[in-house]
Amino acid sequence: MTEQVKVIAYGAYDRHNYGDLLFAIVLKRYLEANGRFSVLIAATKTSDLSQYGALPTIPLKQALDETSDQPKTMLIVAGGECLTAQWESIIGYLAPQSIYYPIKATPYLIGHKAFIYLSRMLTSIPSDVPLVLGERDLPGYKVMYNSVGGNQISSKEPLIHDAIEQNLKDCTYVSVRDRETSAELEKIDVEHNLVPDSAILISDIFPQRVDPAERGHIVFHISDHHAKRRIETIAQQLTELNVNTGLKIALLTIGKAPGHSDDEPLDKLQSLLGDERAYRVDSGHIEDIISCIASSKLYCGTSLHGAITALAYAVPQIALLPQNVIKLSSFLETWVPKQVCGFAEVRQISEIGTNLVNSFGDAQRAELRAVVEAMKGQVRANLDHMVALYDEAPANDETAAANSSDPDRIAVN
Structure with a gap:
């Protein structure tokens, strides 16, 4: 050999x-x-x-x-x-x-x-x-x-x-x-x-078996840096999104390194939203992060690779704070059709998120899968x-x- x-x-x-x-x-x-x-x-x-x-x-x-x-x-x-x-x-x-x-x-x-x-x-x-x-x-x-x-x-x-x-x-x-x-x-x-x-x-390395007919959830992520002075407004928007869609909010930890830690703002959001509307996913394990996003109906956050994971599994995504997180908004603008993603400031989370959840059907999923394969x-x-x-x-x-x-x-x- x-x-x-x-x-x-x-x-x-x-x-x-x-x-x-x-x-x-x-x-x-x-x-x-x-x-x-x-x-x-x-x-x-x-x-x-x-x-x-x-x-x-x-x-x-x-x-x-x-x-x-x-x-x-x-x-x-x-x-x-x-x-x-x-x-x-x-x-x-x-x-x-x-x-x-x-x-x-x-x-x-x-x-x-x-x-x-x-x-x-x-x-x-x-x-x-x-x-x-x-x-x-x-x-x-x-x-x-x-x-x-x-x-x-x-x-x-x-x-x-x-x-x-x-x-x-x-x-x-x-x-x-x-x-x-x-x-x-x-x-x-x-x-x-x-x-x-x-x-x-x-999605080739970690295939997921997801039934589109399952109720699912909405994944939300925000870094500590971008959450400052925005927590109460975010909680209000996520409450509206939960009411509008009937879907619980999965508050997902994506980074734990210094400068990337998400736990503190997401813990605060869990406290404000309560168990009826939200739950925490904070293990930090790669496969838990993938599973949470792949089985969701929408990803909304400031993490580029949260959005890329959603994309890989044909889940619509929202780039949160697009003027602040340039690498995220620029990537989606470069590669993803506008009808299957969104760009939202904090006060737009509920409106844009509701529209994406309601408009994303089999045709949009097929289009997104074709984009991903390319x-x-x-x-x-x-x-x-x-x-x-x-x-x-x-x-x-x-x-x-x-x-x-x-x-x-x-x-x-």
Whole structure:
């Protein structure tokens, strides 16, 4: 039997943020399906979130050490809003919740350059931007980006902006998941493809048996950050939605990492709504989250991957606070027909939610399933394309300039 080739999937898989945990699962399952590849799941540190259905991680440095004897290695940054993630966020996720915000403030106290230097020393990750790697610092590695996000690159400080631009131009392939990110990369002349988020494949990995005739429920999610000063109004809107539709509200925890924790606002909503109108789903386990959304009649929330999960199982979705959560609204606007999704400010939840529940029937479900199948085809083709680029690439990097003029790179669609 031919020895398996090791591939590195690198991302923020060492913290409990539902979407990030999905990317590693999708990439490992897809690439290992034919037995040719063995995927190493790498992050900033060793972690084991298997209690939530996630894959354990090893530090990126260890993954690089384990693949150093290969003539060339494919390193895939496997999804997420990674292009604009900065060191203070990544280091904050690794720390106790109580010091998350002080860490976030540190670069403004000691300077971004000093904080970046300390972060690189702590993690041994060779980049000024933690999830944006370039090949000049990784000889022998073909760095590729799998339908990633990164809005507002142009608004970053020059030090961060320049590092993003330089590293993206110094890699083999870039694909992004929404038009906002695509527009940002066009500004800095980075060649890329527009491809749906790879988490759309989860309905292949975790099939659900759902009877459309069952009464079901409505899933609601909101992050702590976006819930501030809005809880009472949200409770009023959800009460109206429950009365209008007769469906209970499942208050779903999607993230538990610092900066992504949803438990506190959802607990408050449960207290305001009461057991008659709502119930909590707070295990944080990937399969519980999927089951809750897949068996629902509507998803409404601020989580992009809550909406993508609903999409994957042909459930209508509402992007909550679309002007605030750009990555969510931009993704739905890029890929989803307007008649099967909604965009709501808090005071519009009941009206838009009621209309979607009442108007979503067999025809709309069939249309949404067709859209999802087309998206899945693009995702699979993108993954296959990355493998083809790896197969065609020379075993050794000559220069960054040679890589940047690689004829295999493809322009935005």
